[in-house]
Amino acid sequence: MKLKLTLAVATLLTIGLSSAAAHADTITFTLTDSTGYVVHTGGSLTFDATVSAPSSNGAPVFLNGDSFNVTAPITLDDSDFFNDFPLSLAPGASFTGALFVLTVPPNTAFENFLGTFTLEGGANGSASNTLGTVSFDLITTPEPSSIVLSLTGMVGLAWAGFKRNLRNWVG
Numbered sequence: 403m404k405l406k407l408t409l410a411v412a413t414l415l416t417i418g419l420s421s422a423a424a425h426a427d428t429i430t431f432t433l434t435d436s437t438g439y440v441v442h443t444g445g446s447l448t449f450d451a452t453v454s455a456p457s458s459n460g461a462p463v464f465l466n467g468d469s470f471n472v473t474a475p476i477t478l479d480d481s482d483f484f485n486d487f488p489l490s491l492a493p494g495a496s497f498t499g500a501l502f503v504l505t506v507p508p509n510t511a512f513e514n515f516l517g518t519f520t521l522e523g524g525a526n527g528s529a530s531n532t533l534g535t536v537s538f539d540l541i542t543t544p545e546p547s548s549i550v551l552s553l554t555g556m557v558g559l560a561w562a563g564f565k566r567n568l569r570n571w572v573g
Contacts, residue, residue, distance in 0.1 A: 427459035429491065431521055431534030434498070442542045444508035448482070449538060451501040453521065457494035464490045464523040466530060470502070472517035475510060476540055479503045480519075489527070504540050515540040 434450040455463050465487055472478045482500040491497065502519060517538050524531040 427461060427463050427493070427525070428456060429463050429521070429533050430454045430456070431536060433501070433536050433538060436537065437539045437541065438504065439541050439543050440504075440506045442506070442510050442512055442544060444506050444510070446503050446505045447540065448500050448503050449519075450499060451519075451536065452496060452498040453487070453491060453534075454496040455491035455493055459493040461525065462490040462492045463533065464525070464527050464529060465521055465533070466523040466527060468519060468521055470517065470519045472504065472540075473515040475507050476515045476517070477505045477507075478517065478519075479505065490523075506540070506542060510542050512542050512544065515542070 431453050432451060434452065436449075438447040438449065440447050453465065468480055468483055470478050470480065480502045482502055486499045487501070488495075488497055504517075517540070518535055519538065520535040521533040522530045523533050
């Protein structure tokens with residue numbers, strides 16, 4: 403009976419200690435600029451990010467994948483993450499680079515488009531834990547030439563109205 407109890411306790415301790423060893427260390431994950439601007443006539447914008455592993459981590463953290471969400475009709479291309487980011491970060495290591503590209507189709511409405519980007523990974527090359535999530539905004543704006551043309555037209559109309567009112571006041 404004592405042998406069975408000893409084996410049961412040893413088994414529980416082994417299971418408990420092995421799960422603690424599989425715990426993934428942490429990272430910090432930030433976008434260089436979380437808000438971007440693209441003219442409504444279409445174009446693309448690259449978002450850069452910095453990923454750091456604290457020196458207190460006990461082992462490398464693997465960056466195995468990502469997931470994202472962005473408001474339509476904006477599209478997100480995450481090729482930069484897979485092509486440029488390191489496979490893992492050693493304790494105390496940091497990396498900054500292009501993370502993803504947002505593309506705006508031509509004649510997209512003037513609007514604020516929201517999205518999130520999540521890094522996945524963990525303690526080994528097959529882990530898919532959420533390591534960090536960032537939010538971003540993409541704001542579509544009118545072309546600068548359209549703004550200048552509109553302002554010029556408004557100034558012209560205001561001047562014409564001012565002259566007409568001036569003539570009525572004087573005469």
